Amino acid sequence: xxxxxxxxxxxxxxxxxxxxxxxxxxxxxxxxxxxxxxxxxxxxxxxxxxxxxxxxxxxxxxxxxxxxxxxxxxxxxxxxxxxxxxxxxxxxxxxxxxxxxxxxxxxxxxxxxxxxxxxxxxxxxxxxxxxxxxxxxxxx
Numbered sequence: 001x002x003x004x005x006x007x008x009x010x011x012x013x014x015x016x017x018x019x020x021x022x023x024x025x026x027x028x029x030x031x032x033x034x035x036x037x038x039x040x041x042x043x044x045x046x047x048x049x050x051x052x053x054x055x056x057x058x059x060x061x062x063x064x065x066x067x068x069x070x071x072x073x074x075x076x077x078x079x080x081x082x083x084x085x086x087x088x089x090x091x092x093x094x095x096x097x098x099x100x101x102x103x104x105x106x107x108x109x110x111x112x113x114x115x116x117x118x119x120x121x122x123x124x125x126x127x128x129x130x131x132x133x134x135x136x137x138x139x140x
Contacts, residue, residue, distance in 0.1 A: 005090035007031035010075050012044050013058040014051040015130050016065075019122035024067040026119045027093035035089060036068050037075025046077075052131070081109050095121035 007030045013020055028034045038059050044051050051058065055073055063071045076083060079092055092110050096118040107116050 004032045006033045006035055006088050008035045008037065008079070008084065008087070008089040008092045009094065010037040010039060010079060010092075011062070012039050012048075012051055012127070013062045014044075014053050015127045016058070016061045017125050017127065017130060019125045020062075021065065021067075022122045023093075023095055023119070024065055028067040030091050030093055030117060033069040034067055035070045035072060035087060036062050037072045037079075038062060039077065040074045043077050052127075077106065079107050079110050081113055081115070084110065084115065091115050091117055093117045093119055095119060097121035 007027050009024060009027045041051055041055055059071050059073050062068055092107060092115055103111055110116050
């Protein structure tokens, strides 16, 4: 575990669901304060689909989560040690569903500095799966 300082999680947070809550609850255990960076619609559209909820809507929902202390809208895609220093962040937490290439692309310098903690990804619920459920319900 990290020192009891500031923990950072970055996320899309679209269609906020129990998997998101599990990640934030687990991340909070790594420190005293949880800072959540929410990626912009444009950043997310660059590597997956455009979010269904707007950035403002996603920020509002994530701010309401009891495990979250601070939300940073329009968070950077690539997390750097300079970003961590600017925000007083001691450790970064992310789900372990990332490939080694994705870890290098998004968290390279942070991982190299030993400040990245990967935690178990919550299987069985995802935004993609929720979208599929909605489509199936609409088609029936």
